[in-house]
Amino acid sequence: MLDETTLExxxxxxxxxxxxxxxxxxxxxxxxxxLQKLIGSISDEAAFLEVLEYGRTFRQTDKPIDENDEQS
Incomplete structure (x- = not known):
């Protein structure tokens, strides 16, 4: 057991x-x-702009075809 001096x-x-x-x-x-520090930190990078374009293309190809558009 520890004595009082040691504990002190x-x-x-x-x-x-x-x-x-x-x-x-x-x-x-x-x-x-x-998040505030990250926002806009890579927006002018060529690779980032390329990724945005890939995403845009992917979303457009993934859209369902509208029947009204096919008849035009």
């Missing part, structure tokens, strides 16, 4: 560690909203 010493060490951790957390700026 361990408690002081733990309190110091908690204090250090709180200071570290408080000193960091609030994180930015990850």
């Amino acid at each position: 010493r361990r408690l002081v060490i733990l309190e110091q560690a908690v204090s250090d951790l709180q200071r570290k957390v408080d000193s960091k700026p609030a994180p930015e909203n990850w």
